[in-house]
Amino acid sequence: MSVPRHWRESKRRYRLLGTKCKSCKKLHYPPRTVCSSCKSRDLEEYQFKGKGNIYSYTIIRNPPEGYTFCRPYAAALVELEEGEIVTAQITDCDLDHLEIGMPVEVVIRKLFAYGESGIIVYGYKFRPILPRK
């Protein structure tokens, strides 16, 4: 268990903070130091809005070590409004009623814990945006 390993990711993981290429305007999430489109190394931070749609999804029934506390859970490729796709869990949802195209928004949740007395790692998940009543 290493605290710095998770601490250094916290801004990106709590805030969905990515990068934007100053030269070709390409957005990246996860953040990069070299633009995946034009190889420019002149990038700036970019705050994603945190809304998008489910591009594809699955229900994880056999979780890896450390993730069994919330089994089964949904995971998805979420296509953000800005066009980038991120991998995350879908939370606060009915596992039987997920579908491709469903609108979702970002929230912060517990991702996993290192045992009972270890550190708890938090990060983004997405939840369905419910229609307003």
Next chain:
Amino acid sequence: MPCMPGIGKKSGCDEMNDVAIVGIGCTPVGEPWNKSLREIAVESTWAAMNDAGVNEVDGLVVGNMSSGNFVDQESLGSLIADYAGLGNITAFKVEGACGSGGVAFRTGVMAVASGMHDVVCVTGVEKMTDVVGDSATKILANASDREYEAVHGVTFVGLNAMVMRRYMHDYNARREDICSIPVNSHKNAVHNKNAMFRREISLDSVINSPMVADPLSLMECAPICDGAASIILTTRERAKEFTDTPIIVKGSAVKVDTIGVHDRKNVTSMTATVEAAKEAYNMAKLTPKDMDTAELHDAFSIMGVIGLEDLGFVRHGKGAHFAAEGQIGIGGKLPCCTYGGLKARGHPVGATGVYQILELTKNLRGEGVVDAQNGIAQNIGGTGSTVSVTILGRDI
């Protein structure tokens, strides 16, 4: 062999050695609780050396994904050379997740083609069953992006499941068609004494097996197991010293793609396969039509389907139908996974790519289950992040 495209040409080389396979050997795939990693690796290395009739090699390339995690052991080049009694030779491990075997083979081919080595052994090995519980699932997820995929609890099966769901959505593909991939692999494993599951399974049993990561069910996923496979390579010129039936490496390519599936332009096709296949076909001066058999990386049913498409055998979206029609069976238009594939022969991850080449070699030597002049093997690391494509042919 013409110069490899790219770097080779730029450095001004004109001609490289043609490379031939002169020996093959492997252990049965399964759960050999009485044997360690080094024992199975040494067993397959010597089986291949005996097949080639040699008692020394001047290079050993080990393909292995994760011995450090599975058995707390690295330095496999030294370990296996040492315990195989190979002396102070050149030996090291190369890694490309579940594609490590194919990457090791390619490294061996480069060593012989360049003239830096004469006789090279490529040994793929994985000992996965010494870990218990959910550990193997965690270790396999190391093939993906730990910080941005695996950290979210997305398993390796989960990533492939998301590819499958999107594929079914985009192409209106039927799950029962996709499920014909494992049915074919199991059928072909029956005759393979080295296969883990030597029994047929019905389409219904696949469709109705429990979900692991929807829409992927248990019977669509390759098993966790142990195994080692080895190949002896030398130059085409020297090959006849060792065997009457050398098999020629006509094309060999390894390409990478983004580590994260979320960064792909298209998740239902693997650009790394498409690019590696393009390069391998060009090197071989052959086309998909010339292939008599194919070893697909059917770790998950959908990977077999997408492999058929990315290797150029059918158009995108048509792979599942092609498989369901029985075209991939022995006697079909393109026999695939002829020794059981990853699903039924088994998928000891870092060894798999070498098993595929061994099986292709048997078919080309005329001692296999299909009569083939040329064949192709595709080995995938991660969910398409590292792909090797190898084209082999008879020496004519």
